[in-house]
Amino acid sequence: MNDQSNQTNKKDRPSYRQHQRQIFWQVLLPVLLSALLVLASLVLLILTAAQGDPAGQLSGWADTSLIWLLLPVLGLGLIGILLLGGLIYLLARLLKTLPTYTALVQQNFAIGEGWVKGIAARALHPVLTAKSYQAGAGQFFKSLFGFLHR
Numbered sequence: 132m133n134d135q136s137n138q139t140n141k142k143d144r145p146s147y148r149q150h151q152r153q154i155f156w157q158v159l160l161p162v163l164l165s166a167l168l169v170l171a172s173l174v175l176l177i178l179t180a181a182q183g184d185p186a187g188q189l190s191g192w193a194d195t196s197l198i199w200l201l202l203p204v205l206g207l208g209l210i211g212i213l214l215l216g217g218l219i220y221l222l223a224r225l226l227k228t229l230p231t232y233t234a235l236v237q238q239n240f241a242i243g244e245g246w247v248k249g250i251a252a253r254a255l256h257p258v259l260t261a262k263s264y265q266a267g268a269g270q271f272f273k274s275l276f277g278f279l280h281r
Contacts, residue, residue, distance in 0.1 A: 176189075176192055179192060
């Protein structure tokens with residue numbers, strides 16, 4: 132019940148009436164006019180074709196239709212060419228400035244590499260020293276006991 136009264140109140144509002152007018156003028160009328168225009172051109176084409184094409188009028192209409200069919204494709208091709216040209220221009224500019232910045236990045240990574248290698252060497256030094264002493268002592272006792280067993 133409330134929904135029904137809400138619908139009637141909605142139709143009384145000026146904004147709703149304005150919306151209905153806008154729907155007609157901005158949506159329905161252009162669609163109907165373009166449909167009528169297409170139908171009229173089809174009727175004209177059929178009438179021209181039905182007369183047996185005495186003066187090559189049908190060929191003229193076919194050429195005109197082909198032009199209208201090709202125009203969007205040509206427009207999209209032009210957009211593609213412009214986009215490709217713009218990308219080529221931007222890449223050319225980027226390639227002029229890129230070596231400077233990549234050299235800086237490479238230099239910073241080389242500094243970082245030296246820093247990491249130094250830290251790793253300092254962290255590994257006590258372990259390697261202990262392992263070398265252990266290996267040397269093991270070899271000493273192995274050779275000593277091998278000499279005694281001869």
